[in-house]
Amino acid sequence: MNPDALQELLKAISRGEINPETALEQLKNLNFEPVADFAKIDHHRHLRTGFPEVIWGPGKTPEQIIQIMNTMARHSPVVMATRIEAAIAEQLEAEIPSLIYYPTARICALQSGQTSFQASGVISILTAGTADLPVAEEAAITAQLCGFQTQKLWDVGVAGIHRLLSHRDLLAQADVIIVVAGMEGALPSVVAGMVDCPVIGVPTSVGYGTSFGGVAPLLTMLNSCATGIGVVNIDNGFGAAILAGQILRTAQRISSRNNKRNNF
Incomplete structure (x- = not known):
């Protein structure tokens, strides 16, 4: 300064x-x-x-x-x-x-102290597989350090879709969902078809040769037929957490503004 x-x-x-x-x-x-x-x-x-x-x-x-x-x-x-x-x-x-x-x-x-930029709401973070954990944990720790409440659901990819379906109650509690997936990257589309909140897809570089280091899941997420999905860059757990935080902060700001109008 x-x-x-x-x-x-x-x-x-x-x-x-x-x-x-x-x-x-x-x-x-x-x-x-x-x-x-x-x-x-x-x-x-x-x-x-x-x-x-x-x-x-x-x-x-x-x-x-x-x-x-x-x-x-x-x-x-x-x-x-x-x-x-x-x-x-x-x-x-x-x-x-x-x-x-x-x-x-x-x-x-x-x-050194409590963050001054907290907002209400829950950010849920899902991974398709265990290999996606480093990117998912980057998102989770970033969100937590920024003062947001998180919940985690690991290894619920589409290869065993019953694992995801058994946690419908947890998905229903989320205000924003971050879905981290490599390979073909199909999980965000499935999740977006089940929930009424924004879904942020994070493609990872996990996968065999034709995943092209994360390009294949990136394109899958971008081309999803499910609505309400936004996609960040490959392996960008940090960016996904900040985007989720901005969504929650904006919702809180709108709510606060509406409350002020109603009190007049």
């Missing part, structure tokens, strides 16, 4: 030149904070989008990740780094003792 810009903004508010609502919009785009010569931290991203910036681990050195996480931790109650392998996590934990590592999800997190 640029102190001079912030001071000028506060003075303008005190002089009555701008109102608090306009000031908030300007705060959403205040300056970033450099970290050495390799990163620029966007501290106000959660004001604009509802979620803070998250660190993409691959391609960064452990030293860079450590510096970025420490910088972000001064401003945010939750700091996340995704796609962190176990060997890298060990190096991070040696320098940041309070770091929490989720090995299946490959997420490192610092959590």
Whole structure:
């Protein structure tokens, strides 16, 4: 944050030149904070989008990740780094003792307090098979760190459809469902035909040669005849969780707005 810009903004508010609502919009785009010569931290991203910036681990050195996480931790109650392998996590934990590592999800997190961007609702996360768990856990841990309630249902793919059908009550409780599937990627279509909430399909790179590293399930999900399905990129559990969170936050905002109208 640029102190001079912030001071000028506060003075303008005190002089009555701008109102608090306009000031908030300007705060959403205040300056970033450099970290050495390799990163620029966007501290106000959660004001604009509802979620803070998250660190993409691959391609960064452990030293860079450590510096970025420490910088972000001064401003945010939750700091996340995704796609962190176990060997890298060990190096991070040696320098940041309070770091929490989720090995299946490959997420490192610092959590100093309760998130301020919680919303009501349940995000259910399903996998077609056990091999899809890393992507599903990435979605689950991301959603939980963002303050959302999750429920998990693993290994309920279409090859044994009775496993899914035996959990109809759990599906009925969900407000948003994330379905993670590789191979041919048929599970989101089946689920979407059973529920009355949004379904987010996540194709995984799990499968034999003609799955083309996840392209086959991606195309299956995109071409689904079932309605109410949105699809994210291959192996993108993180993106699915954020999309589910935005759906719930939007529903809560609409509900709050309607309640205010009804109270007038």
